[in-house]
Amino acid sequence: MRTGVWLVGARGSVAATSIVGWLALRAGLAEPTGCVTELPGLRSPALPALGELVLGGHEIADTPLLKKAEALAAAGVVPARLVDALHDEIVTVDDDVRPLPTGDTQAATAALIAADLADFRTRLALDEVVVVNVSTTEPAPDPLPAHADLAALEEALAGPDRVLPPSSLAAYAAFTAGCSYVDFTPSTGARLPALHELAVRHGVPYAGHDGKTGETLVKSVLAPMFALRHLRVRTWSGINLLGGGDGANLAEPAANAAKTASKQRVLGETLGYQPQGTTRIEYVDDIGDFKTAWDLITFSGFLGTAMRMEFSWHGCDSALAAPLVLDLARLTAAAHAAGRHGPLPELAFFFKDPIDATAHSLDEQWRILADFVGSLPGGEH
Amino acid sequence: MRTGVWLVGARGSVAATSIVGWLALRAGLAEPTGCVTELPGLRSPALPALGELVLGGHEIADTPLLKKAEALAAAGVVPARLVDALHDEIVTVDDDVRPLPTGDTQAATAALIAADLADFRTRLALDEVVVVNVSTTEPAPDPLPAHADLAALEEALAGPDRVLPPSSLAAYAAFTAGCSYVDFTPSTGARLPALHELAVRHGVPYAGHDGKTGETLVKSVLAPMFALRHLRVRTWSGINLLGGGDGANLAEPAANAAKTASKQRVLGETLGYQPQGTTRIEYVDDIGDFKTAWDLITFSGFLGTAMRMEFSWHGCDSALAAPLVLDLARLTAAAHAAGRHGPLPELAFFFKDPIDATAHSLDEQWRILADFVGSLPGGEH
Amino acid sequence: MRTGVWLVGARGSVAATSIVGWLALRAGLAEPTGCVTELPGLRSPALPALGELVLGGHEIADTPLLKKAEALAAAGVVPARLVDALHDEIVTVDDDVRPLPTGDTQAATAALIAADLADFRTRLALDEVVVVNVSTTEPAPDPLPAHADLAALEEALAGPDRVLPPSSLAAYAAFTAGCSYVDFTPSTGARLPALHELAVRHGVPYAGHDGKTGETLVKSVLAPMFALRHLRVRTWSGINLLGGGDGANLAEPAANAAKTASKQRVLGETLGYQPQGTTRIEYVDDIGDFKTAWDLITFSGFLGTAMRMEFSWHGCDSALAAPLVLDLARLTAAAHAAGRHGPLPELAFFFKDPIDATAHSLDEQWRILADFVGSLPGGEH
Amino acid sequence: MRTGVWLVGARGSVAATSIVGWLALRAGLAEPTGCVTELPGLRSPALPALGELVLGGHEIADTPLLKKAEALAAAGVVPARLVDALHDEIVTVDDDVRPLPTGDTQAATAALIAADLADFRTRLALDEVVVVNVSTTEPAPDPLPAHADLAALEEALAGPDRVLPPSSLAAYAAFTAGCSYVDFTPSTGARLPALHELAVRHGVPYAGHDGKTGETLVKSVLAPMFALRHLRVRTWSGINLLGGGDGANLAEPAANAAKTASKQRVLGETLGYQPQGTTRIEYVDDIGDFKTAWDLITFSGFLGTAMRMEFSWHGCDSALAAPLVLDLARLTAAAHAAGRHGPLPELAFFFKDPIDATAHSLDEQWRILADFVGSLPGGEH
Ligand SMILES: NC(=O)c1ccc[n+]([C@@H]2O[C@H](COP(=O)([O-])OP(=O)(O)OC[C@H]3O[C@@H](n4cnc5c(N)ncnc54)[C@H](O)[C@@H]3O)[C@@H](O)[C@H]2O)c1
Ligand SMILES: NC(=O)c1ccc[n+]([C@@H]2O[C@H](COP(=O)([O-])OP(=O)(O)OC[C@H]3O[C@@H](n4cnc5c(N)ncnc54)[C@H](O)[C@@H]3O)[C@@H](O)[C@H]2O)c1
Ligand SMILES: NC(=O)c1ccc[n+]([C@@H]2O[C@H](COP(=O)([O-])OP(=O)(O)OC[C@H]3O[C@@H](n4cnc5c(N)ncnc54)[C@H](O)[C@@H]3O)[C@@H](O)[C@H]2O)c1
Ligand SMILES: NC(=O)c1ccc[n+]([C@@H]2O[C@H](COP(=O)([O-])OP(=O)(O)OC[C@H]3O[C@@H](n4cnc5c(N)ncnc54)[C@H](O)[C@@H]3O)[C@@H](O)[C@H]2O)c1
Ligand code: NA
Ligand code: NA
Known part of the structure; x- marks a missing residue:
């Protein structure tokens, strides 16, 4: 299962650490420390292998990914020797990092985002694409009636106003493109009734919010x-x-x-x-x-x-977050492949503020996660 | 189910805190904070009620229990107002604290200990008696062949040598008197093959070791x-x-x-x-x-x-330990009443060094404990 | 040198701890732990003896001092046995705690406060009276032109507006009554040019701000x-x-x-x-x-x-503050007796935000303080 | 004043950090953070300038200094860029690191050590040589009569027994070669009456013990x-x-x-x-x-x-110790140049266990140190 991981905020600290780490794992240069889907209790053929992942994303900043990786190495977040050894591969991933497009309306912007996702999928022959938001945390938006209803939302997006915060517009675009969506940030993301409706309509799952790392x-x-x-x-x-x-x-x-x-x-x-x-x-x-x-x-x-x-x-926040980003992408892709849509409360283990989840003890969340992985088709072990 | 709780080391800090606390709970003067068998997930009609407990024990020190309770109040371990209010009840419990007897051989000593237990049971019309060791931690004894075999042990105890450390002699006496035994200390207690044999022969359960409080x-x-x-x-x-x-x-x-x-x-x-x-x-x-x-x-x-x-x-170690002593007594009495004998690995939740237990995560230990309570006859809830 | 210590906020935690502690010291029931003027390096015949102090003050709260002392004992700030033993003495001090008076103008209020101070001095035959502010911290007041000039201030106080915050009005009244003033709080107190002028005119010293305790x-x-x-x-x-x-x-x-x-x-x-x-x-x-x-x-x-x-x-903030309140009163009284007026930067050792002080290292502040005590007439040792 | 700094344990962590840091300071590649003799309150023309120092020493380990420096860089103790930039200079210093010589008797060993010191002094035209012990901490030696008296010591050293621990033998050799001696370790070093006698006879000062860094x-x-x-x-x-x-x-x-x-x-x-x-x-x-x-x-x-x-x-212990090693060398050289011999209690500021010192508060020790520097000829400022 070739799986695209589309990082919103692809040159931020979490994203860059995820990319360097994934390249290092693929090249056999590092152990999967911190990757919970590599633990005996979770490892499963139902999940896409680390080698089947392909990374890309949207960014608003211009600094090349390599510069960011070098800065992270200087700060002790990733080992400098890995950035050296993976120089070419980092530059190659950066080719799949696109500037965040802007249209005349939010509907137009969403269409451009969705087009980038479709292009990523087609060009790289991906079976699944998971959009993972690791961009800057947004302030909570003012509530609008259009947030509660999909028809109203579609109408509003076509108008001149800013209706959705960027994280929610990214979720909107992802769903319309048939991609699943994970929010690693505390931003609004998919947490609006209208977006839930959209996810269900397109048969895609979503998960969040706010990676639990410290x-x-x-x-x-x-x-x-x-x-x-x-x-x-x-x-x-x-x-x-x-x-x-x-x-x-x-x-x-x-x-x-x-x-x-x-x-x-x-x-x-x-x-x-x-x-x-x-x-x-x-x-x-x-x-x-x-x-x-x-x-x-x-x-x-x-x-x-x-x-x-x-x-x-x-x-080290980014070092704690990055392996979880890879875990979440693998789990969400597998959930989609297994026919799941709507929220994935089984992923509460990863989040500070988990959607629809009731268990808040880490241990209970772990058991729910392990049961979920075990229940995936082909995942019995 | 009237249940005797026989504390070895009955005027020590843990014991005295258990006694004052139990009296306070019985009198409605305190909340059962720290008592896990009073949590919704464990509370069960299968356990003897707090009001059905009767406390007594063995001691080698002369200081009256009341003096010890006053010292604990001065040290901030128990509230002074409770020691004042329960003055008479504390003195009454102290009547059931006996000097640790000594015979000419360890066999004779064990018989005297067992006689005290039998007297406690009869005099107070108890359905169950649980011996709980909360006395001073002993050094580990040198291993002896007699530890491995009950027949050899019985022979050796009748001789002039010291064969068992005090905690194990207490377990020996408890088992022969048909009492269950809990070791709250890291001492040897029932952890010898010969004593296991004895517990099985008498059909009594035992649990330990070393209360997990900090x-x-x-x-x-x-x-x-x-x-x-x-x-x-x-x-x-x-x-x-x-x-x-x-x-x-x-x-x-x-x-x-x-x-x-x-x-x-x-x-x-x-x-x-x-x-x-x-x-x-x-x-x-x-x-x-x-x-x-x-x-x-x-x-x-x-x-x-x-x-x-x-x-x-x-x-505060004694305040953390005391409610667990009451929990353990209730759970072990219920286990005996339900026909259990030999080690109780389901009580691992309470111990640093649990007998026969494999789960060391608190959460797993909790689930095992809750299942155990749920499985006791009359304990479904 | 009979020395009055007039506490503004006399039934607050710091004041009540100071009073109980002073009574205990006087009665020989406690050691002067925490009192720096009782250290060998500072003890001096130039300072009024602890037995020469007399305590009183202003309050706006009605709770009797004894109730406050009992509450502090329950909270572990002062030993309950001292409050018991000093019951009568605490009640007697409370007789010298007066409700904070209020006049029609701030000038009138100041006159009433000064009258209370004069009465305290006369009635109890005091050589010195030190006002120590240990009342609630105030917000910083808006600056007014009248703060900068004594003549303007006197005129403004006679008018209908609130010109000075309570701590500064207390300092104003103290100075007019010939009393020195110490601010243990971060409030404005004597820190206004007009008040400095007044202190100099009346030949009285002042010190502050904000006791340094943690x-x-x-x-x-x-x-x-x-x-x-x-x-x-x-x-x-x-x-x-x-x-x-x-x-x-x-x-x-x-x-x-x-x-x-x-x-x-x-x-x-x-x-x-x-x-x-x-x-x-x-x-x-x-x-x-x-x-x-x-x-x-x-x-x-x-x-x-x-x-x-x-x-x-x-x-424990009050236990750290109270002995310093006694120290400050003794030092400030001695400074006045020695002819000092205006700010006492030598007392920087005691304050977070010391007036006119340059040394901020505790050790330097200590040396300056020791030199100051040594230089007091009769204080050589 | 060209000043040799002879490090005993010259390829240990403290020594190597001192060497890399000194080279970096000399090359203008680093700030003198941590060097107290570079603070305004101590900086003095009476001290040899950093550029006037020359480093060398004795070692028993074979690892080249450069390897040690690289290991320290990998561990984050010194910046890797400095080790790169100073590659040649580090190798050059290593030429002046000599294997610790051994003679047939301790007297012979001492003579060989002294010869290395004399050679260092002559070859590099040094005005002063300070031996600084930064080698492995020794166990305290058993006391011997020869420790108490110089004549007895000299006789004993000529015999076959081990009379002095290595740190004391180094001090002995230093004194006979007219070098001052600083012990940065808790080892015995110069702390023997016989060695004191020797230092006085040769007119050299010494200081210690045990750098105070954490x-x-x-x-x-x-x-x-x-x-x-x-x-x-x-x-x-x-x-x-x-x-x-x-x-x-x-x-x-x-x-x-x-x-x-x-x-x-x-x-x-x-x-x-x-x-x-x-x-x-x-x-x-x-x-x-x-x-x-x-x-x-x-x-x-x-x-x-x-x-x-x-x-x-x-x-980071070595980063805290290294600048103090440079400070101590500069101060001790200046003391010798100023005619001081015997212990230097004025350097107590630097030590956990200062020789002959009474002041243990850091602040008092600082003042004593500053007075000492101020009193050096040419050091008024
Ligand atoms: N690191 C952790 O442990 C952790 C834990 C929980 C949540 N998070 C969240 O993860 C997010 C990323 O953290 P980080 O440390 O990488 O932050 P960062 O600031 O290093 O990176 C954020 C990146 O997002 C980009 N960006 C901003 N708005 C964008 C947009 N609209 N579209 C595309 N890109 C955009 C920025 O240019 C930047 O490169 C934050 O929201 C943070 O709160 C991190
Ligand atoms: N408090 C905790 O949190 C905690 C946790 C784990 C284990 N424990 C164990 O519980 C035990 C009791 O702790 P404590 O703080 O009450 O100690 P303690 O010293 O206050 O009390 C021990 C009492 O046992 C008595 N004693 C000694 N030998 C005896 C014997 N052979 N027979 C009868 N009485 C005897 C002593 O006279 C004393 O009164 C210790 O072994 C301790 O290690 C306590
Ligand atoms: N405790 C410390 O370590 C410490 C250190 C530095 C400063 N302080 C300051 O000391 C002051 C007292 O602290 P506390 O813990 O005793 O507070 P508290 O609240 O217990 O006591 C303050 C008392 O002042 C009284 N009061 C308020 N306004 C008054 C007024 N205008 N005139 C007379 N009385 C008045 C209150 O009724 C109260 O009884 C605070 O300003 C605090 O910031 C305390
Ligand atoms: N780093 C600090 O903060 C600090 C503080 C106080 C004291 N000290 C003392 O400084 C000393 C050095 O510490 P380090 O961390 O550099 O240790 P280290 O083990 O890294 O270095 C000691 C060096 O001394 C060498 N050596 C051992 N015996 C020798 C001898 N007889 N002659 C010559 N060389 C010898 C060793 O081969 C080694 O290279 C220790 O005694 C330590 O206790 C260090
Ligand atoms: Na801490
Ligand atoms: Na800490």
Whole structure:
């Protein structure tokens, strides 16, 4: 199953790390550390092989992919020796990174995007194309009536106004082109009733939102620990210090709000009540791609005794995200091939703010994921 | 089902906290925070009710239980107002705390212990008696041939030598008296082939070892997180600073070695390899019952990128342990009533070093526990 | 030298802890831990003895001092046994806590405040009276021309408008009554040119601002460490989680801004450049008086190597502040007795945002303080 | 003043970092970050300029210096671009790194070492030669009568036994060759009465012991903070996780003991009492040159309130040590030129376990150091 992975934001940190890593895996220059679909419990013939993937995407920035890869190497995100060794292959992938097109109306823009997708599929003889949004986080858009109904949406897109944020327009274009769509960001993406209608009409699946790579990942195992031990979490408060392009953008209040809400959701849903405290995001240029998160948890135990736990997490966000992007593309392509359409709540394992999912404990999410992979035709093992 | 809970080490910190807490719960003066058998997912008519428990035990120390309770209140482990309010009830429980008897041979001692258990059962009209070892951690004993075979053991006990460490002699006496046995400590307890034979002969179940209350509890959710995300843990090193009676004893090299081994076992079994690093235990008088543990975890992700996590845990050990002692007594009594004998690997959720258990992820252990409770006669829910 | 200490906010946490502690010291029930004027390097016959102090103050809240003291005992800020033992003395001090008076104009209010101070001095035969502001932090006031000139200020106060924030009105009243004034809060207090003029006219000294008790104290020794080792601090970012009355108020954006600015000042002044990062304050009710602050410092060393340090501080704010309130009162009274008027930059050791001070390293501030005490008449040692 | 810096252990991590860094500074390729003698408060014409230094040394390992430099670059200790750019210069310095000679007796060995020093001095026309020990930490030697008296020592060295550990033999040889000696390690070095006698006889100064680069540096500012605030430190306990050659050696119990004692000394001497707790050193291969230290400090304040602080330090040991090696060489050469002989307690600022020093607060040590530099002939500024 030849599978195209179309990255929206294809020269960003996550995308570039995904591309370099995928090239390295294909060339046998790296181990699949961080790729969960390569774990014994998930590896499956139902998924397209890493060697069957083909990467491309849309970008608005001009910096060549190679420059970005070199910058990531200088920052310690990817090994410099891999960027050297894969120089030619990186340049070749960059040929399939296209400037994001613009039409006179959003309908026209969507058609141009869909045409790029169709061209990618045809030119490279792909069985499946998955669009994965790894572009800059958007502020939440103002709600519009056209978001709720597909007919209204189509009419509105043909008019002069901006009806959809870019992530949703990308989902719209993907669906019309018969491509599945994964949102790795907290942006709106496919999360509008009108887009759900469209996905169903075209028989394509979608998944999201917001890759779970750091502090929220830790929360998704620690919160169940407190719950299973019947300990009462009183406060859970934290701060995320991060730099890089994503950090700069998240420091904007609107984007920050979107992200912060994603990050606390797991607590209420796992514990059954919302402890005090919030999660803050702060931009610190010097920290670059290596985020430091600190969380304080105060809790009470038997007879009310007060206790506490703190953790610090020093993770490289792009290195944590990139293998999951490859995982998500493989899983979503296989789901489409298996006839699934609409949301894929079985992929909740990967997301901070999973669509339609109820399980928030990482372990439960893992089991649901493993069952899903096991149920794919040809995937029994 | 009237259930006796016979605490070996009945005036120690864990025991006294269990007793004060149980009295407070019975009197409606406290919430069952920390009691996992009171969670919706485990609560079951198959278990003896908290009000059906009766507490007693053996001790070698003379300090009255009330004095110990007052000391725990002064140290902030239990609320002073509860010790005040339950003054009379604490003194009454202390009437059922007996000095550990001694005979001329270990066989004679065991018979005296068994007689105390039989008296407890008869006098208080108990349906079940569970012996729970919460006494001082022992050094590991030298192996003897008599440990491997019941007949040889019985012969040896009748002789003049010390054949069994106190925890194993307590298990021996419990089994001969038809009582089940739980080891909350890392001591040997029932973990000898001869004792297994004895438990089977008397048709009683046993469980252990070493209550999982702090750093190891956290490990049992974090290690699976790294495993499920296919991240490679390189180092896991930590230190536990603790005071109190248990801290002083664990600072002894032999006891320390027993405990430290328990603490790292979860890593190898969850990850499938042993990362570098150890866990140290250090006695710091000033810290008392409130342990501080710090762990450093270094790991590598996609393309080998180096990352790290640290956590500090400030827990009150006795407050974490006491509700689990009540849980274990209820679960083991119910298992016996349901006809179980031999080891209870389904109780692995509670232990650092669980007997015969293979699942080391807390979440898996929880599911096994919930299935077990659900399978008890009268326990469907 | 009988010295009155007039606390503005006399039933707040800091004030009540100061009062209970002072009573305990006087009664020989506690050690002077935390009192820097009791260290060998500062102890001096030039300072009024602890037994020569007399405490009183203004409040706007009605809760009796005893209730507040009991609440502090319940929260673990002061020992319950001291509140019990000092029951009568606490009630007696409360007799000298007066409701904050209000006149028709701010001039009239100031006169009423001054009258209370004069009455306190006369009635209790005090040689010195020091007013110490430990009331709620105010937002910074809008600047007014009357702030810059005493004549203009006096005219404006006689009019109908609110010209001065409460802390500055308290300083105004103190100066007119011949009392010295210390601001333990980040509020404006005496920091207006017109008030400086007034202090000079009345020959009284003043000191402030913002007691240095936690994270900033640590900064004032760590920042010099980096500077003396020629290490380049790149980021210094932190968060303060605190509850209690002060926490609730500081969560208000305006008060928060005042406090945050105080907290970063030490970095720029010690390092000679401003590293990236900010200090945030977050209100977490559950944490109460025990603040948790966490700071991340990233720095580079030889050849640019990137390194980092983190610290967590779990301090009881009122217990840290109270002994300093007693120190400041003793030092300021002695300064007045020695003929000093205007600002006392020698007291910078105590403050986050010290008036007219240039030394920001704790150690330098200590030496300046010790020299100052040594220079007081009768203070050589 | 042309100054030779003779490094004992010249291809170790600290030495190689010192060499690469010195070459980079000389070539204008790096800033003198971490070099305290380049701070405005210490910079002085009395010190040899960085460009006047010449580096060489003794080694027992064969790996060429360039290989070591490349390994340090791969580990992130020095920038790879500097090793590339300074390729030829590194090879040239390696020409002045000699195998440690061995004679038939220790007296003969010392003579060969001294001959190498004399050759270095003559061949390169050096005004001063400072021997700096940065070789592997030794276990403390058994005390011998010959250590106490120079005549006895000389006699014993001529015999067949091993009388001095290598660090002391290096000091012996240095003194006889008229060179000053600095011990950057916790080894014995010049700390023997007989060697003191020898230094005085030859009119040369010496300094040590044990470079203060990480956790102890932090202790030397935090401990005074607690002291100046009259807070009572109850526990100070920590752990150092480190890899690299030094880590492997320090994991040996004997070396570990030497180092651990150095590390706690600052507490007793600064606080005036010894708090509970110890400092442990643990070897973790994966951590390499980047040490992680964690310390817990519990303390009590006003009325006994219990509080605590934790810190984690993630420092690159060699990058912290190397600039201090250059500083120490410059300062010791200048001291010799100024006629000083015997111990240099004024250099306590640099050491964990300073010879003859009483001040343990970093700030006091700084002032003593600055006064010392100011007092050097030609050093007024
Ligand atoms: N790295 C993680 O761990 C992680 C986790 C969860 C979510 N995310 C999300 O992933 C996204 C990417 O993160 P990053 O660190 O790579 O950010 P980045 O800033 O490095 O990259 C974003 C890229 O998107 C491009 N872009 C912006 N708008 C676009 C558009 N409309 N169409 C096409 N390209 C566009 C930008 O030019 C940029 O190259 C962010 O939204 C982030 O919040 C990342
Ligand atoms: N508190 C926890 O979180 C936790 C977790 C796991 C295991 N444990 C284990 O639980 C045990 C109890 O801990 P603790 O803090 O209560 O210790 P403790 O020292 O306060 O109490 C132990 C009690 O056992 C008594 N004792 C000693 N030998 C005895 C014997 N042979 N027979 C009867 N009594 C005897 C002692 O006199 C003492 O009163 C320890 O072995 C500890 O390692 C505790
Ligand atoms: N505790 C510390 O470590 C610390 C350090 C630096 C500064 N401070 C400052 O000290 C002040 C007191 O802190 P706290 O924790 O005691 O707060 P708190 O809220 O417990 O007490 C403040 C008291 O002031 C009273 N008050 C308010 N306005 C008043 C007025 N105009 N006149 C008289 N009384 C008034 C309130 O009723 C209250 O009783 C705050 O401004 C705080 O920012 C405290
Ligand atoms: N890096 C720091 O922050 C720091 C701080 C304080 C003290 N120190 C001390 O500095 C020393 C060097 O540390 P490192 O990390 O460079 O260690 P390292 O193991 O990398 O280097 C030591 C070198 O000394 C050589 N050597 C051993 N014995 C020798 C001898 N008798 N003569 C000549 N050479 C010999 C070894 O071959 C090796 O090359 C250690 O003693 C360490 O404890 C280092
Ligand atoms: Na930390
Ligand atoms: Na911490």
